[in-house]
Amino acid sequence: MKNVLIKTTINGKQVELDVRPNMTLLDFLRDEMGLTGTKRGCEVGECGACTVLLNGQAVNSCLILVPQIDGQEILTVEGLAQGEKLHPLQESFLDHDAVHCGFCTPGMLISAKALLDHTPDPSEEETRVAISGNLCRCSGYQQIVDAIRETKHVGES
């Protein structure tokens, strides 16, 4: 199989890589970019542990092949914080103890970001729907839902 040259933006950084075209975005992020915050959960698009933003939309990176991100923008959990300053969603997850084993957390945060980016003040139902593709086996979800709904809007103190 011939490698393909991919130009993409990951967490705001321009990236050029020569990779196998049948590589998933998940493997690309983890194995080529060293961005291991995005987790391998089920690799069949069901658990949401590998959720990233593709041009602002939440996708399962295990279902995306690398050629599909050519020229596109990717955001992973590593790109949420601005340097040392956590994203308000991250702060809210800490405040609400929405982190248990932590394995679903990166995907949850990304799905939550996708939600808040277009619905800044989501209802309980909207929030539950938005993360219904992200499985968590520890928390029973309520603390996560509360954390998302009570995230302070950017700029709010």
Next chain:
Amino acid sequence: MHQQIPHESAALHVTGEALYIDDLSSSPSLLVGRVVSSPHAHARIASYDLTKAMKAPGVVAVLCAKDIPGHNQMGPVVKDEPCLASGEVSFVGQAVFLIAAKTDAQCRAAEKLIDVSYEPLHPILTIDEAVASNNLLGPARTMQRGDADTALRSVAHVIKGELRTGAAEHWYLESQASLSVPGEGDEMAVYCGSQHPSETQTLVAEVLGVRKKDVVVEVRRIGGAFGGKETQGNHVACWSALLAHATGCPVKVRLFRDDDMIMTGKRHRFLTRYEAGFDNEGILQAVKIELNSDAGAATDLSFAIMERAMFHCDNAYFVPHMHVVARVWKTNLPSNTAFRGFGGPQGMAAMESIIDRVARFLHKDTSEIRHKNFYGLNSNNTTHYGQTVEENRLPRLFDELMESSEYYSRRVTVQAYNAANEFTKKGLALTPVKFGISFTTTFLNQAGALVSIYNDGTVLVNHGGIEMGQGLHTKMQQIAAAELGISIDRVRVNATNTSKVPNTSATAASSGTDMNGAAVKNAIETLKLRIAECVAGMFNEKNPSLKTSKDDIRFESDVIFDSKHSERKIDFAEAMAQMVLRQVSLSSTGYFRTPGIGWDREKGVGTPFRYFAFGMAVSEVLVDTLTGATTLLRTDILHDAGDSINPAIDIGQIEGGYVQGVGWCTTEEIKWDDAGNLMTHSPDTYKIPTARDIPADFRVKLLENATNPNAIHGSKTVAEPPLMLGLSTWLAIKDAVSAVANHQIEPEFSLPATNEVILLSIDNLRGQMKARASKQVSA
């Protein structure tokens, strides 16, 4: 102490920096390991040829049973579980060969080149088949009080029945994984997700044929376990260690989700038969319970799990005459294993089913019959195995929860709704949980710690417990900080490592905080004594006219001071620097063994538990009688966490446990086909609850003023017990189903109550109603 602080790794989790096994990269020579497993439930391995696979590109090793340098055994209690099958395979997914190659793709390509032929043998795939062929894993056990048979002959009413409860997959988010790194000589370092690193160390040493001093097992954190990594985290560790040993390279084995689901054991399926006698008031007089479990192909922890089912089939109820007989059956399925509750849920489901039926038989509210049968505060407070139920919180929980959940008024509303609606029915149920805390294998109730203080005033805590999301390390950090009177950011909890704390017990049986917390406290007490002595000496040196005794020394707010002369004080960090200059050892081990427990396994009598955990839930559901679909409308939980060390963590664990219980009780259905293949081997066919499946209105509270005298800082474990509160949802569904026949006919019901079970039960009720109606017409 007793406050919310975020999980000790939370900041790492939200930034994606927290490392799990698959995130570790050790060296450029890292190899990928793959497990090749049996496609047959029962077969003889007729022949195999590995030569082609060995020559495949990138392949460094292909191993079979013969290549194991030590013992080909990894059974945790009984040695009946080969590391790699030899001669015969006894379930689909049993490991037969191991491959190590540069990449996963190369491993998969090599797997196709393994030439192996099997001669299929007859498999046993259900409890019923195992019973028919008398395939017992071990002798039956009984536990009894009084004379149930005689009592049953003289009671007013007797009901008999059968209950089947299903298996369940742990579905930890992080699948089983292990990285083994060979060192010099016999050294092997294993980084894995085991709940029981000391046992992993033992088994890796045995499989490799080396001694334990040469094997180090380290667990930083686990991405969920729930019992699924108590023994079965050992397998993947042994496989990676074998490959690392054979190749001399670090080898990582991570199971693909479907492989993990196919290869590893589940919650034990149970078939329970019962006979219960009660009076006109619904008070239980005598109960006979026969418990049958599906152990799968090997022993694993099946007898301990059955033992806990026997201990918990009373749940919260006093039964004067009780007889429990238990049989563990062997089948050709992966060896079933620990899963939160450890047999307790299966035992309780039987008793809750009985109580529910008694109430329906007498046309009484189920909560009333439950309340009448609860263990008493001063009488009727001894279990069928002779342990007194002390610090009984059941009456308090009941009174407070009935009120806060508005049970009575909602019961009226539910009845009115059901009278007015034909195609949707509501159901309401309250269920309690009483759960015994301690390993029932008494010697396991011990824990160790190693606490080191550095001369900058920071503290590193090692203990034998595993952080798997339950917040154990956070609580250890809180306990250490509180004991030393220092701020929490001075304390770090290390990865659990067998070279720091040896011979530990599994982090299981809900005992992690109680035992490890006490061991950490013990280590710190030793250190504080040494420090107090030295600091008192320092104070007295400065001004010999005042006498500071070591007993007057206090540790608070990052300061060490004399409680009688508060001007005599020293900053904690400064004091630690002084300790080193003054040649005081700042490192100590700590140890704890649970006091006051012990029981006679032969007679089934004694005090197996240090204390009981209690909780109660009220759930309300809406059932669509045309589709069987269920909606959880509201759940109220009141749980006894003692003086909670960290209320936010405890509430999260209660919510998570309950939702896991709801999954077991509703959507999580495991199915095998006639050849023993797991049909629900992926999240697209096996459904754990999502955020949309939790109660629309979810109210969880901790019982207030509930100090527990039997655990550290008055706290009480949370851990397993809340899972069993999921039974309230199961019985609320049954209540809704029962409403279809206006509560006049006992519905058929099993667990999980899937849409299919619900529809069949409703169909059956409608059939019986029709038959009754036509009988009345003809009469």
